[in-house]
Amino acid sequence: MNSTLSSEDLDNDIRIQQVQQTAPDAVQFYITEEHFNNDPYDIIQQKVAAFQPIQSKDDTRCDQASKDGGKKFEDKKQIKCMRSVGTYVIQQIGRKILSGDMNLTKISFPIKAMIAKSALEKNLQSTIFFPLYINRAVQTVDYMEQLKLVITATIATFHINLSFHKPLNPILGETVEGYLSDGTKLYAEQISHHPPVSQFYGVGKDNLYKYFGNYWYEASAGLNSITLKNKGKRTIVFNGGQRIDYNFAYELYSGTIMGSMKVETLGVSTYQTNKGLTATLKFGKVKRKATDYFEGTINMGQQELCKIYGTYMGYIEFDGVRYWDHRHMQPHQVTIKPPFLPSDAQLRGDYINLSALDIDRAQIEKENLENLQRHDAKLRTKFKEIRRKKEEKKKQHDHD
Secondary structure, eight states: OOOOOOHHHHHHHHHHHHHHHHGGGSGGGGOOOOOOBOOOHHHHHHHHHTOOOBOOOSOOOOTTBOTTSSEEEOOHHHHHHHHHTHHHHHHHHHHHHHTTOOOGGGOOOOGGGEEEEEHHHHHHGGGTTHHHHHHHHHTOOOHHHHHHHHHHHHHTTHHHHOOSOEEEOOOTTOEEEEEOTTSOEEEEEEEETTTTEEEEEEEOGGGOEEEEEEEEEEEEEOSSEEEEEEOOEEEEEETTSOEEEEEOOEEEEEOSSSSOEEEEEEEEEEEEETTSEEEEEEESOSTTSOTTEEEEEEEETTEEEEEEEEETTTEEEETTEEEEETTTOOOBOOEEOOOOSTTBGGGOHHHHHHHTTOHHHHHHHHHHHHHHHHHHHHHHHHHHHHHHHHHHHHHHHHHO
8 A cells, every 4th residue: 555645635634734723713714604594486475475463572582682782792712713813903993093094994804803705795685584575565555564564674684694703895896696586686796995885786586676775884993892884875666666765873893802792783774765754763772671672763754654663683563563573584595696707706815715714825815905906096096196187287278
């Protein structure tokens, strides 16, 4: 028997040792893929047709709910990974603040604190309750009922999508395509470097609705927290004629350096329709309740039509009628399509290597992409300056 190892065997052996040494220090090592409901179209339609408000009246919150409010994060190994890069990040934040630049979206995070997903993929996760609620909304001609269902489809995602797991920042021009099993097609593209803006577009089966808008993040840091504000907007248009525009509340990540880790949605979210209806939800202001509770109203002008109450960690009610309960409604799988365009996020070198737990190589690839993006940004700035000077010279020439 020949015990001599080939060069390929040696390379594989070295790679295995490297993964064992570096991966446990990276968050990606502990990530497990989430698998949600993936019912086929006909089953979804049966559930949509049978949808009825939930009879439960108890004050329920899911297991991840923090006592004081928000979603807690208790995985000690992952927390250790995230906080291990804390000193490095704090140094960068300090330099930013001293320079007068409070925009933390320009800070480069070590890849060991990130997961192998593009932020574009995470953005599409906002549709995980669309197959039930938005398909139900398509079937009604009652504009207020449509608004209730859109609000529900939005709030129900919070207890799942709120997370300390940081995805990869998209590169300018980066794209992602996905779909839901009800036939909804989903697309996302990074359209701006700084400020970082991601555009998304979704269209339901048979064009029954369109969903579009953008994510536009600004981050700021406290002593033991990070505040993430999304200045983007979302719009859903039904083929029956109603258009609903709505904004994002903000997210507060606390315990980033010490203490208990949790994330909360706070502030105000407003829904405005072209049919005169307005809904306003206020998060974290319900008396004697944890901060994940919210309350609000649906109005037609100054007239209040409906009261809204609930917790994004448990349920939502309209005039006491429960539309969503975490124990009864399951999210649906957003399937990301295999790469079709060269710009697809899944073809990024850091994405590929982070998925394979080659952390060192992933960090190198991430830095290469960031350097390339900075170089391209300088070229665009230079081009704009050249164009400005040409326009000024032409105006002066025309004036003369």
